[in-house]
Amino acid sequence: MREVINMRKIKVSDYEIEDRFSGVSKALKLEMLKKMYEIRYFEEQAEQLIIRGKIHGTCHLYVGEEATAVGAIYALNKDDYITSTHRGHGHCIAKGADLKLMMAEFLGKKTGYCKGKGGSMHIADVEQGNLGANGVVGGGIGIATGAALTCKMKKNGKVVICFFGDGAVNQGIFHESVNMASIWRLPVIYLCENNQYGMSMPVKEAFNIERLSDRRIAYGIDGLTIDGNNIVEVFNVVSHFVERCRKGLGPVLIESLTYRWKGHSKSDAQVYRTREEVKAWMQKDPIERYKRVLLGEGIITPDDDRKLRAEVENEISEALKFAEESPFPEPSEVEEDVYA
Amino acid sequence: MREVINMRKIKVSDYEIEDRFSGVSKALKLEMLKKMYEIRYFEEQAEQLIIRGKIHGTCHLYVGEEATAVGAIYALNKDDYITSTHRGHGHCIAKGADLKLMMAEFLGKKTGYCKGKGGSMHIADVEQGNLGANGVVGGGIGIATGAALTCKMKKNGKVVICFFGDGAVNQGIFHESVNMASIWRLPVIYLCENNQYGMSMPVKEAFNIERLSDRRIAYGIDGLTIDGNNIVEVFNVVSHFVERCRKGLGPVLIESLTYRWKGHSKSDAQVYRTREEVKAWMQKDPIERYKRVLLGEGIITPDDDRKLRAEVENEISEALKFAEESPFPEPSEVEEDVYA
């Protein structure tokens, strides 16, 4: 746990939050940038594979939302838990997944995280605390809550971040789970990635409230809305609540405002939004923004940045190579792994 | 619709509400008392039948909560809709059900509302706007919302009251439905009968908030908490929001504080509460309280009251007689009424 004494406070929404980011090591700050690139480039590669018809199936790209996954997950310890969503590559990478195994899974290979059985929407790495992507909108929320119950019952000091989209906030399981976490004071951070749409449904039409984090009031828990494209804010706010969770102070509902740059999934004509809107959000690129912070702090130079990107590009190519050269599962494996 | 101009305003929670009750006719005020007695006596009769082992099945008694059903339903027009719960006799009677047909149903007779197929937990009278009791906690909430959608789409000016217990407020269907009603501005009054327990679960343990009506904030709708044992307040508040609904101003969440005097159902040792607590609430008998209002206003005399009670007792006996003399369904009818 990081030192909090004498830390500068910043105000986010109604909360006074410690500026933990300023105390983070250079190495870690750089690693965070690297993770963002990994996500961005992984997704761009994924998109290419989809476009080139190399993927039997679909996927949901996280481009534009990198600051949320990385900022939030870097506020955790390695052995804390997350649950993820159908748009899960970003969370998975931020949680430290091996890009090779992810790419292999995406290509349906035997060497993938799930031996080719899960695919993009079900990548999981339970050993490392990633309790899995989920193809059901809201599907991870009950699971996250249960993992938090384990943490509480085993008193292992761990915390869970439960990622879900704005769309999931109107699912019954959200309501039931958050209430249960509240009455039991479970160490779970409900992190809503409000990227403005649930598929084609604008948040403004799916909700009659301005800030989704106001739903916290229904459960008597903490909560606030943050700038999900500002990794520093994400990191600081989530860190703050991770610590509160570890102290047993109960769950929180954080709404992280962000935007998905790409279509919802493979086949999306995007009739529900304008090009201008997309462009405007692309101006708020979370990676560029973070890079400016790091350049400003003198942590990187433009040259470092170029090198870093080249390095990540290389990793992605390696991952793709690994995946492409990997074998498919054998048909005979189909009925394996159903039961333990 | 009743006249609202120049009506005295009273303050309930944060709302200024018109004192419509003061404008109600004597006859209607009396009828409301009568309905309360009908419910009370029906339930006492039902309890006797259960105790004497005359009922194959169980039932959930509404004794102590009469002011909520009667106050709320008398704020409706005859052709408005309600949905009810497992503890539904009260709503049913207040909505104008025939006691004979209710009692017959409770005894499993062919002459009952549901030909003996539904029983206590499923009494419905769709023709009269009672869309049915429901054995599933929260089961009526989606249905009420759909009925309100009909009202809106058909522009028939009708309103729906959706009754449910405190326990139902933690069901997913509550969350999904209320949100939908909010974004579509449907004419539905979500009326939570907070009788302090969901079976053995105290509201204080099932929720981490003081007032369940605060959940309104999650949906951006109106809402407040009222004294559910005060029929005048119930009537006024519900009337106020019925009118708003008819104007197309959207749904409301009302929490009506009340108490069930009897055990949850047939077999309940009531270990989860004290006798003192029950007694204290019995002091707040909604019928006695309303009677004091009517005596005070000179609408009834003690003698009228005695007569009224005798009349209701008689009706209940008649209903029981009718039910007992009615035939059971024929076994051959069992597979009828599955499909239209």
Next chain:
Amino acid sequence: MRKITYLEAIREAMQQMMREDENVYLLGEDIAEYGGAFGVTVGMLEEFGKERIRNTPISEAAIIGVGIGSALTGMRPIAEIMFSDFMTIAMDQIVNQAAKIRYMFGGKAKVPLVIRTAGGGGTGAAAQHSQSLEALFTHIPGLKVVMPSCPYDAKGLLISSILDDNPVIFIEHKLLYKNKKYMQHVPEEIYRIPLGKGDIKREGRDITIVATSFMVQRSLEVADILESEEGIDCEVVDPRTLRPLDMDIIISSVKKTGKVVCIEEACYFGGFMGEVVSQIVEKAFDYLDAPVLRIAGRDCPVPYSLVLEEEMIPSVGRIKKGMLDLLGRF
């Protein structure tokens, strides 16, 4: 004669019925501007407006709950659940409410609700987007369950479903939607195919195939192969509605051929075909020359990888082999 796709047939049925009856409306996720995840409702928003092409939040239980409540009070909703896997989220509404209301109320109410949903695999969408869950619904009294296998049936059955006064689970198949191969002549006017009436998709003398949904198409392929390669003449029976089930048409065919194979995409164990086999045994035992064979999905969730998915779902090869094995036993 115009030929249209399965998807177009479904859309046309809805359009025509919405023009006929203003009580018919649609509700579901992304059905308006987006036109539905599979494009079934494309263009309908423009014609009918957003009151009647009603986009909902992602709230499957409430979608069905609202459908029930509005059906009970005079509307005729068509609710869309994007993938049949998500029917489970609304399962209480379907099983405990929609299916039972009429009965519990002693026949004094009706719930004319159609629930359209896309079932089946073959799209690489893995375990939570590819299931064939019809058996969960066919077991529930009060529900009707329809699974059209071609455009002509899709239109006629959907029209009947909309006109039906009961809750109808209408399961479409993703692989049928747009595939030009399955385009068919479909009359432009409104017509009905009665719920509970099966159809012989191919007449034959040697063996009866009972199949549902996409497996009807696959069976027809196999039938052609068996005919040309082996001279075996298959009769393909498509019940079209699984509940009520037209056992008569199946039994007549069995009496003619004496041999039956039941083919479904759903997982083998506990699948709908268990009912078909049992009824064949009960009603035509003495006509059977051999055990009734079932060919079905493997007993596992639908896997992601193409090689595994193809192994999981009955393929032309697997069906052919199963049938030849069976015929070898005679």
Next chain:
Amino acid sequence: MRKITYLEAIREAMQQMMREDENVYLLGEDIAEYGGAFGVTVGMLEEFGKERIRNTPISEAAIIGVGIGSALTGMRPIAEIMFSDFMTIAMDQIVNQAAKIRYMFGGKAKVPLVIRTAGGGGTGAAAQHSQSLEALFTHIPGLKVVMPSCPYDAKGLLISSILDDNPVIFIEHKLLYKNKKYMQHVPEEIYRIPLGKGDIKREGRDITIVATSFMVQRSLEVADILESEEGIDCEVVDPRTLRPLDMDIIISSVKKTGKVVCIEEACYFGGFMGEVVSQIVEKAFDYLDAPVLRIAGRDCPVPYSLVLEEEMIPSVGRIKKGMLDLLGRF
């Protein structure tokens, strides 16, 4: 030798396993002070405290969701769903999450979750509190489904279920809980009955009865009657676990008797016995002297009125008559 009820056997299994393994805990509605709607958990709060006898709000989906999440991370939850009818509210959690997680994750996770629930009718609780919905679960790969018919089996099977690393649907029957008639000697120590192993509840030569849950008891009654009145010697086979299903024990019995009746309380159409019949036909066709008969609940929701409920659920009279009819056909 002490005799205990079914309910006591279930409670004892949980108590003993909770003493053995601190990861085992209970969650559900009204299970603490109240002791559960049927009294199964009475007294457990006192011994284990409220962290481990965890009362929940009325939130069935989250109960199962939380169970899954905690099972995935090292606990061994026993979730109680008060009535099996309400399993439908948690159906997505059960079908799409619990059952599939292991497979979707390529075998790299496990979900040791037991879901206990009370099924069946006969209590006058009507359509939403009396269903026998096992067929909705037996069809789902990844789930195990257990339905004990007596105290001895209940204890041994529940212990095995708790020790099992998969999600297990454990369906108890309300009419078995407290009825003294079904009390049995049950060993005090911990013992296991393997999941997937059926049991011959009564040996016989003339006809095989396959029955589940409460219908096993009813079948035994009928068997006694048929023996004394008609001299017919029935063999009663109780699969005990419906998935995995011990077909071997059923097939052996069928091979011996050549005649089978399958009896279940669930609605007839699409019920679990369709699977049993189909497998019998597939595996023992040549041994069958006659069609396999199914006796099951009527194809309607469970009605309230006693006369109707008795007609809906297979009664001793109906079973007896059905069997005599069948035997008349031989």
